[in-house]
Amino acid sequence: MQYMLMLYSDESGWAAATPAQQAEAMTAYGAYVEALQKAGAFVATGRLRPTAMATTVRNQNGKAKVLDGPYADAKEQLGGYFVIEAPDLDAALVWASRCPAADHGVVELRPLWPV
Secondary structure, eight states: OEEEEEEEEOTHHHHHSOHHHHHHHHHHHHHHHHHHHHTTOEEEEEEOOOGGGOEEEEEETTEEEEEESOSSOOSSEEEEEEEEEOSSHHHHHHHHHHSGGGGTSEEEEEEOOOO
8 A cells, every 4th residue: 555654844944954964864864765665665755845935726716716825824844755655554654753754843644545
């Protein structure tokens, strides 16, 4: 079964990090991807640009309403995701707990509907 791990954190933390801290974080994520790949669990990943670059679309009365910025103000923002393959929820939870984002934010885990 496939699961999506959605990575939430305070996006201002990245800008406040030193170059050494940023490099350390990128190394940790690289090691995580490598572990997923070696286990055959890796499907996809992506990193989102900051919420200031977001555009929101909502249909109202049959017309698209387009707004700049994120839909909601929140302490933590969706910053990226992983799609993984795992035999069950318990195995997916182990991968979620190993994700570097769990150390400085939240990893939300959801099973995906088969398409």
